[in-house]
Amino acid sequence: MSAVEPGAHASGRAGLPLPWLGEPLRQALATRHGHALLIHGPGAVGQFELALALAQAWLCEQTSLPLAERPCNACPACRLVAARSHPDLMVIVPEALRESLGWSGDAGEGDDERDSSKKKPSKDIRIEAIRAAIAFATTTSGRGRGKLIVVHPAERMNPAAANAFLKTLEEPAGDSRFLLCSAAPDALAATIRSRCQDLALTVPARTAAEAWLAERGVDAPEVLLAACGGRPQEALDWAESGVDATAWRGLPGRIARGDASPLRGWPLARVVDALQKLCHDVAALACGAEPRYFPRASLSTGAGVASLLAWNRELSRLAVDVEHPWSVDLALESLVERSREALKTPRSGGREEQGLSLNSGR
Numbered sequence: 001m002s003a004v005e006p007g008a009h010a011s012g013r014a015g016l017p018l019p020w021l022g023e024p025l026r027q028a029l030a031t032r033h034g035h036a037l038l039i040h041g042p043g044a045v046g047q048f049e050l051a052l053a054l055a056q057a058w059l060c061e062q063t064s065l066p067l068a069e070r071p072c073n074a075c076p077a078c079r080l081v082a083a084r085s086h087p088d089l090m091v092i093v094p095e096a097l098r099e100s101l102g103w104s105g106d107a108g109e110g111d112d113e114r115d116s117s118k119k120k121p122s123k124d125i126r127i128e129a130i131r132a133a134i135a136f137a138t139t140t141s142g143r144g145r146g147k148l149i150v151v152h153p154a155e156r157m158n159p160a161a162a163n164a165f166l167k168t169l170e171e172p173a174g175d176s177r178f179l180l181c182s183a184a185p186d187a188l189a190a191t192i193r194s195r196c197q198d199l200a201l202t203v204p205a206r207t208a209a210e211a212w213l214a215e216r217g218v219d220a221p222e223v224l225l226a227a228c229g230g231r232p233q234e235a236l237d238w239a240e241s242g243v244d245a246t247a248w249r250g251l252p253g254r255i256a257r258g259d260a261s262p263l264r265g266w267p268l269a270r271v272v273d274a275l276q277k278l279c280h281d282v283a284a285l286a287c288g289a290e291p292r293y294f295p296r297a298s299l300s301t302g303a304g305v306a307s308l309l310a311w312n313r314e315l316s317r318l319a320v321d322v323e324h325p326w327s328v329d330l331a332l333e334s335l336v337e338r339s340r341e342a343l344k345t346p347r348s349g350g351r352e353e354q355g356l357s358l359n360s361g362r
């Protein structure tokens with residue numbers, strides 16, 4: 001994951017951490033004036049970074065610049081945002097994301113939430129954090145340009161948190177604004193969505209995304225970009241965790257031979273995701289369509305469509321439950337063996353209906 005450094009560069013709009021956010025930022029500054037904005041998109045395409053850039057623009061004290069050209073990245077307020085210490089900006093992220101995003105979390109979750117080192121960091125946004133945000137919103141702005149609260153990812157608010165938040169969205173406090181980021185807006189309560197202005201991000205243009213990846217040292221960026229459905233941040237994340245274009249290209253052949261080794265060490269969610277993509281592409285080829293995630297030359301044809309559909313159903317069920325504490329190794333071997341079967345050229349008496357059996361291994 002790239003570090004978020006709003007204002008880390010000195011040159012105005014060029015200071016955006018993700019260059020494809022320039023136009024959405026301009027549009028949002030010109031047209032979104034409400035007290036709550038929902039920034040959403042297909043997967044992570046810069047929602048959080050855009051929310052921070054918007055917050056910085058609204059807090060920016062270089063008032064000689066038109067709003068559309070802020071943030072200036074040079075005034076005291078911009079420097080405070082860059083240092084993550086602006087008194088009027090609160091960023092709420094789940095504990096599990098704080099480190100990777102570089103926000104230590106001023107979300108008011110007390111020691112009782114974190115005192116136990118054996119406890120896994122929470123992936124939820126809890127009511128304590130939302131209560132802290134509501135209290136923050138009602139206090140007077142320290143530097144006089146309003147208060148900004150970023151909630152990311154908003155769909156991680158647990159039901160109690162979402163309910164507490166709803167009341168604030170109905171009766172906003174003073175000069176506070178809420179920026180909600182989401183990669184799954186359908187998972188948000190309709191009552192929350194309906195109280196927010198809407199800003200939809202799309203995947204960036206392929207050339208811009210490839211250039212951004214190439215600048216960060218990713219070889220054959222077009223391969224990983226396609227592997228990640230056009231989402232460059234995810235592609236960079238994969239590259240930084242050791243997945244390269246050669247490994248991705250070689251994956252279909254290895255899976256077809258029942259070789260699980262290229263997937264070892266991957267989080268189970270990514271394994272299931274990769275297998276779903278492989279299943280999609282082989283099925284697309286079988287139907288005469290273009291593959292989407294793998295280079296065509298890396299895929300072999302011949303698998304039966306019925307077998308692929310059955311495999312796809314099993315993977316979809318697994319995808320819902322990838323946080324389950326299976327033994328990853330056992331799950332991986334099972335998955336790859338099942339995948340090898342699904343990719344075989346069909347014979348009579350195939351095993352389309354045979355499901356996966358994953359041992360819990362605990």
Ligand SMILES: [Zn+2]
Pocket residue numbers: 059060061062071072073074075076077078
């Ligand atoms: Zn500024």
